[in-house]
Amino acid sequence: MPDRQADVRLHDEVTVTEDDEVRYWMNTLGVTEEALRRAVADAGTRPCDVRDYLGAPSTGAA
Template sequence: MADDKTKQGPADSSRINLNEDYEVAYWTEALGITKEKLSEAVKEAGSSAKAVREYLGKK
């Protein structure tokens, strides 16, 4: 089943999917960072939202 592009948030809020533009937009806004910083954080910490927040020093 394809993702519903009308949804504003991530399909799985515990994971960050850099392959979906709407998820990247959601996470960059939610975390207050750029797309590049988000990509770097996911590369370093993995796709877990919790791990990315910890990597960025955010709660």
């Protein structure tokens, strides 16, 4: 079973500089790459801020 704590620690910031991170956040938040990059540019890299900006539901993590 995957270590949920490790997953949260790895994704404590929304980064758009690495392809695998971009794919992870696109899938997690259900958005396009363009929307993700705009959200990070406007809201910053904290996952809760990016989720709020996008109007994405909170998962209770990160």
